[in-house]
Amino acid sequence: AQRVTQPEKLLSVFKGAPVELKCNYSYSGSPELFWYVQYSRQRLQLLLRHISRESIKGFTADLNKGETSFHLKKPFAQEEDSAMYYCALRATPSGNTPLVFGKGTRLSVIA
Amino acid sequence: GAVVSQHPSRVICKSGTSVKIECRSLDFQATTMFWYRQFPKQSLMLMATSNEGSKATYEQGVEKDKFLINHASLTLSTLTVTSAHPEDSSFYICSAPITSSEQFFGPGTRLTVL
Numbered sequence: 001a002q003r004v005t006q007p008e009k010l011l012s013v014f015k016g017a018p019v020e021l022k023c024n025y026s027y028s029g030s031p032e033l034f035w036y037v038q039y040s041r042q043r044l045q046l047l048l049r050h051i052s053r054e055s056i057k058g059f060t061a062d063l064n065k066g067e068t069s070f071h072l073k074k075p076f077a078q079e080e081d082s083a084m085y086y087c088a089l090r091a092t093p094s095g096n097t098p099l100v101f102g103k104g105t106r107l108s109v110i111a
Numbered sequence: 112g113a114v115v116s117q118h119p120s121r122v123i124c125k126s127g128t129s130v131k132i133e134c135r136s137l138d139f140q141a142t143t144m145f146w147y148r149q150f151p152k153q154s155l156m157l158m159a160t161s162n163e164g165s166k167a168t169y170e171q172g173v174e175k176d177k178f179l180i181n182h183a184s185l186t187l188s189t190l191t192v193t194s195a196h197p198e199d200s201s202f203y204i205c206s207a208p209i210t211s212s213e214q215f216f217g218p219g220t221r222l223t224v225l
Contacts, residue, residue: 009152032212044155044204044216051212086154093211096143096160103154 002027004089006102013077014110021072021105023061023087031089033063033070034099038084047072047085057081077109114138115207117217124195125225132190132220134161134205140185141207145214146178149202161188161205195224 003026013019025031035047048056050063050070061072070087084106088099114137124130134144142163147155159180160168167180177199179191192199204219 036216043218044206046213049212096208098145098157098160099155099206099214100157101147101154 002031002089002091002100004087004100004102006085006087006105008105009103010106010108012108012110015079016076019072019074019077019081019107019109021085021087021107023070023072023102025068025070025087025089027068027089027091029091030065031091032093033061034088034090035059035061035070035072036086036088036101038086040083044086077107079109079111082107082109115205115215115217117203117205117220119220120218121221121223123223123225126196127194129191129193130195130222132192132203132205132222134188134190134207134217136186136207136209136215139207139209141188141209142185143208144182144188145206146180146188146190147204147206149204149219151202155204158190158203163188192222195222197224200224 005024033050036044037047038044059074063070084104086104087102090097116135118133144161146158149155158173161180161182163182169175182188200223202219206214206216208214
């Protein structure tokens with residue numbers, strides 16, 4: 001079975017401080033991992049995916065297969081980063097395969 | 112750009128009635144759409160996969176006779192909550208894949224059953 005675990009419900013950091021949102025997954029195969037973000041009163045949107053190895057809005061995430069983790073990091077948090085962040089897994093690289101979501105972590109960046 | 116819309120955004124209904132929620136892909140076609148349910152302060156739980164031209168695939172524990180899904184065209188999937196009860200009150204979200212690795216999500220529909 002596939003499972004995504006985000007251990008922190010809420011993470012509060014000061015502006016300019018580093019941020020790390022934790023995500024661990026459970027899956028026997030080679031999954032695709034994603035981070036989605038939901039800003040206040042907006043729909044869920046893709047932040048980044050592990051296959052792209054890109055940095056979006058200063059965020060990066062590295063897939064660690066040994067630790068089955070895909071933590072989201074940003075060196076200097078900004079107030080506009082305050083949002084709900086969901087880690088998600090997809091078992092097969094197909095658009096017709098649904099995502100399995102973690103419970104989400106609410107990031108609050110304090111000025 | 113590609114967008115997924117949902118209608119209505121909010122609906123309040125009496126217990127025992129049925130409610131239809133529409134999910135549309137704008138500017139792109141989607142042979143598959145996904146329906147999720149989100150309880151307050153919880154994650155999105157996949158309910159079913161909607162397939163254009165064929166039956167939907169339901170997740171374990173989701174009653175297919177209660178949550179009717181119809182994928183009538185390449186741009187429209189509907190979720191009908193039949194004989195709704197207060198425990199069906201939730202936030203329902205649909206998504207549609209636009210590429211092999213990216214899905215677009217609708218804004219969600221908040222259902223309140225009195």
